[in-house]
Amino acid sequence: MRHSTPAATVGVVGGGQLGRMLGEAAGPLGVEVVVSDPTPDCPAAPVVRDQVVGDFDDRAAVRELAERADVLTFEIELADPDEMAAVSEATGTPVHPDPDTLRTIQDKLVQNRLPRRRH
Numbered sequence: 001m002r003h004s005t006p007a008a009t010v011g012v013v014g015g016g017q018l019g020r021m022l023g024e025a026a027g028p029l030g031v032e033v034v035v036s037d038p039t040p041d042c043p044a045a046p047v048v049r050d051q052v053v054g055d056f057d058d059r060a061a062v063r064e065l066a067e068r069a070d071v072l073t074f075e076i077e078l079a080d081p082d083e084m085a086a087v088s089e090a091t092g093t094p095v096h097p098d099p100d101t102l103r104t105i106q107d108k109l110v111q112n113r114l115p116r117r118r119h
Helices: 017-029 059-067 081-091 099-106 108-118
Strands: 009-013 032-037 050-053 071-074
Touching: 009 017, 009 059, 017 032, 032 059, 050 059, 059 071, 059 081, 071 081, 081 099
Parallel strands: 009 032, 009 071, 032 050
Antiparallel strands: none
């Protein structure tokens, strides 16, 4: 069942298995997904609206993704948080979760210490 509201478009940096699952889950909700991934015909490609071919830190690819989406996210920790933040600022497309979250999960030592600091 599709909703009758206008479709939102989510831009996802990474088109692997998580991107594919996101695309499969988004469709019935009326949400369109566009991914960027360096591998042509990445795993998500068959189930999403479109794929931008480009490296995870390719500013032009991430910018194209942002220009085609209402919101940006990532499904791979190889995405570049600095590029995502810069493109978000340039295009006005929000990034969720925040690029600082991506920086945290890229550093396993910081990530492992984080829960201890909050308790």
